[in-house]
Amino acid sequence: LYMQGDGNTANFGAGSNFKTTGDNAYAVYAAAGSKAVVNATGGTFETTGTNAYALYNNSTESQFNLGNDVSVKTGGVGAHAVYADAADAKIIFGDNTDIKTTGDNANAVYSANGGQVSFGGKTFISAGEGGYAMLADGGKILSSANPFTRTLGPETAGLYNITGDMRTTNNGNIDLRMSEGSVFTGKTDQESGIIDLVMQNSVWNVTGNSTLND
Numbered sequence: 001l002y003m004q005g006d007g008n009t010a011n012f013g014a015g016s017n018f019k020t021t022g023d024n025a026y027a028v029y030a031a032a033g034s035k036a037v038v039n040a041t042g043g044t045f046e047t048t049g050t051n052a053y054a055l056y057n058n059s060t061e062s063q064f065n066l067g068n069d070v071s072v073k074t075g076g077v078g079a080h081a082v083y084a085d086a087a088d089a090k091i092i093f094g095d096n097t098d099i100k101t102t103g104d105n106a107n108a109v110y111s112a113n114g115g116q117v118s119f120g121g122k123t124f125i126s127a128g129e130g131g132y133a134m135l136a137d138g139g140k141i142l143s144s145a146n147p148f149t150r151t152l153g154p155e156t157a158g159l160y161n162i163t164g165d166m167r168t169t170n171n172g173n174i175d176l177r178m179s180e181g182s183v184f185t186g187k188t189d190q191e192s193g194i195i196d197l198v199m200q201n202s203v204w205n206v207t208g209n210s211t212l213n214d
Contacts, residue, residue, distance in 0.1 A: 084115025095121025111139025133164025
């Protein structure tokens with residue numbers, strides 16, 4: 001799905017399935033300047049090609065509202081699964097989200113240049129070799145019921161199972177509230193910005209030297 005032009009809206013029902021097999025073939029793409037809105041009540045988004053992002057919001061003020069029961073998977077080299085790459089480009093998930101990359105250098109969740117990604121409930125995330133589970137490069141990755149009304153503040157905790165590293169650069173922000181039973185296997189690299197994890201009766205399997213706020 002390729003969205004361009006100013007102000008387009010796409011609505012999808014439960015069980016929608018988007019899959020691409022070619023290189024640079026995105027499953028859902030909001031092009032720069034489109035100010036698009038995507039509303040979905042769950043669905044599957046999958047790509048297999050090199051640099052084929054699954055959910056790619058590249059437009060200022062565009063918003064993807066994905067709802068509950070979402071699966072996002074990529075298999076190609078450099079194929080990021082969830083990528084918000086513009087000021088106020090937002091990708092919002094509800095409960096029961098599964099995000100996975102298996103190709104080299106493919107980030108599972110990637111926010112850059114003011115892009116924002118949020119999670120509203122149970123979330124499973126894993127990244128392949130050389131990719132990050134979460135990378136905030138001048139963007140935000142948050143857990144909150146209303147994630148885009150504040151910089152840091154009260155959040156809604158969710159159950160997380162995260163396999164892969166977290167990193168912030170260019171004053172990026174990863175801010176998660178991890179409820180009881182959550183598991184994080186990986187390390188954190190707070191090069192520039194904030195990594196703020198609040199873990200309630202949860203497990204962190206540390207795989208290397210790590211830096212973070214909490």
